[in-house]
Amino acid sequence: xxxxxxxxxxxxxxxxxxxxxxxxxxxxxxxxxxxxxxxxxxxxxxxxxxxxxxxxxxxxxxxxxxxxxxxxxxxxxxxxxxxxxxxxxxxxxxxxxxxxxxxxxxxxxxxxxxxxxxxxxxxxxxxxxxxxxxxxxxxxxxxxxxxxxxxxxxxxxxxxxxx
Amino acid sequence: xxxxxxxxxxxxxxxxxxxxxxxxxxxxxxxxxxxxxxxxxxxxxxxxxxxxxxxxxxxxxxxxxxxxxxxxxxxxxxxxxxxxxxxxxxxxxxxxxxxxxxxxxxxxxxxxxxxxxxxxxxxxxxxxxxxxxxxxxxxxxxxxxxxxxxxxxxxxxxxxxxxxxxxxxxx
Numbered sequence: 470x471x472x473x474x475x476x477x478x479x480x481x482x483x484x485x486x487x488x489x490x491x492x493x494x495x496x497x498x499x500x501x502x503x504x505x506x507x508x509x510x511x512x513x514x515x516x517x518x519x520x521x522x523x524x525x526x527x528x529x530x531x532x533x534x535x536x537x538x539x540x541x542x543x544x545x546x547x548x549x550x551x552x553x554x555x556x557x558x559x560x561x562x563x564x565x566x567x568x569x570x571x572x573x574x575x576x577x578x579x580x581x582x583x584x585x586x587x588x589x590x591x592x593x594x595x596x597x598x599x600x601x602x603x604x605x606x607x608x609x610x611x612x613x614x615x616x617x618x619x620x621x622x623x624x625x626x627x628x629x630x631x632x
Numbered sequence: 633x634x635x636x637x638x639x640x641x642x643x644x645x646x647x648x649x650x651x652x653x654x655x656x657x658x659x660x661x662x663x664x665x666x667x668x669x670x671x672x673x674x675x676x677x678x679x680x681x682x683x684x685x686x687x688x689x690x691x692x693x694x695x696x697x698x699x700x701x702x703x704x705x706x707x708x709x710x711x712x713x714x715x716x717x718x719x720x721x722x723x724x725x726x727x728x729x730x731x732x733x734x735x736x737x738x739x740x741x742x743x744x745x746x747x748x749x750x751x752x753x754x755x756x757x758x759x760x761x762x763x764x765x766x767x768x769x770x771x772x773x774x775x776x777x778x779x780x781x782x783x784x785x786x787x788x789x790x791x792x793x794x795x796x797x798x799x800x801x802x803x
Contacts, residue, residue: 474798475638501796502668532756532763534701573670573733574794583670583733585753602733602754602765632638632668 476500480628483509483621490617493629498576498610500631507568509625511618515566515590518552518617521582521605528606529553537597552617555588555601566590575611582611637801641665644795649674649788655781655797660742662799665778669734669753671793673723673785679764680723680786683716684736684751686778690715693773700754700766716784717770722755723786730755731793741778746771 481491496503511517520529529550555568571585584603590596605611616627639662642655658665673680679702685694692713699708700720711718721732734753741747749770756763772778783795 473638474640501794530756532701532754532765534699534706534765534767571733571735573668574731579729580731581727581729583731583755585733585735587752600752600765600767602756602763604730604756604763606729608729 474632476631478629478631480626483623483625485623487620487622489619489621490615491621491627492613492615493627494613496575496612496614496629497631498612500576501574502632503572503575503611504630504632505568505570505572505614505627506630507570507616507625507627508565510563510565510622511625512620512622516554516556516618517566517568518554519570520552520615520617521611522607522609522613523615524607525551527551529603530606531555531601531603533599533601535597535599553584553601553603553605555586555599555603556590556597563592564590572611577608578610579608581606581608639799639801641797641799643797646789646791646793648791651785651788653783653789653795655795656779658741658779658781658797659799660777660779662742663740663802664800665738665741666798666800667736667738667781668796668798669721669736669783669794670731671721671734671795672726672731672790673721673787674790675723675787676725677723678725679720681718681720682786682789683784684719684749685716685782685784686747686772687774687776687780688782689774694770695773696749696768696770698766698768700764702764702766703762717749717751717768719751719768720754720764720766726755738778744775744777746773746775747778
């Protein structure tokens with residue numbers, strides 16, 4: 470049998486009442502890469518913020534390719550920020566959004582961490598799809614990941630995978 | 633326990649600069665392949681091309697469509713009948729602590745049909761001020777099973793660059 474290389478580390482499903490953030494902590498450094506998948510309806514029009522290691526320092530930046538509505542792909546860059554977002558402005562928040570975040574070399578202790586993110590939302594009349602190259606300019610290994618929003622509603626699910 | 637469907641076939645982490653990276657003798661026992669690349673080129677430029685070829689085929693069996701963001705603008709292009717697919721990664725002019733992040737997905741690589749290839753990735757070339765993000769839809773017209781993948785840098789892939797080839801089963 471092949472070695473299992475795509476291992477679910479943890480899953481969080483929001484139940485009972487909504488929350489404003491969810492955190493995966495004590496992430497083991499034993500994998501090569503991490504993948505985080507998220508789906509659900511969020512407050513503030515499905516916009517979600519990412520931080521790692523509890524850091525709100527200006528270590529986050531990104532470069533996006535997106536298609537929004539009927540418009541063709543375009544791009545956007547951001548100066549260093551205290552968190553990362555993966556949408557082209559406002560999404561509708563009517564239907565669930567999907568996020569797939571890929572962290573390469575997350576446990577490295579000398580290099581910045583690159584992040585390849587696919588995100589999308591469609592509300593049956595319009596939507597957007599975004600490919601984001603993110604950078605977390607820290608030499609620290611990523612040991613915790615926090616997703617936050619004005620509201621993370623009941624039913625939202627996030628799974629962290631080790632690869 | 634569910635079957636493991638995402639298996640590491642082979643990996644290469646470069647111990648010295650290398651102009652090419654080759655995966656050969658790829659078994660035909662999976663449905664799809666995924667190649668994860670974290671790399672940079674040694675050439676003194678911010679962004680450089682590298683070439684993707686399979687089965688040592690250097691004929692014009694490749695075509696691809698690109699959509700990418702660069703210099704704060706969206707761009708697209710078609711490349712028909714080329715002798716390899718051109719992807720991008722950062723070079724020596726980018727900050728030293730950055731590597732490009734690329735994923736290449738090859739569907740039905742072992743089938744006796746043409747092959748669909750999707751690549752996505754990019755990198756920042758300056759921290760917080762710009763970079764490259766792109767996605768490529770590619771076609772390889774060869775109908776033999778893919779048993780070899782060759783990546784060729786503009787100059788050299790830098791020491792420490794990593795290449796992980798995974799096989800995906802659907803059962």
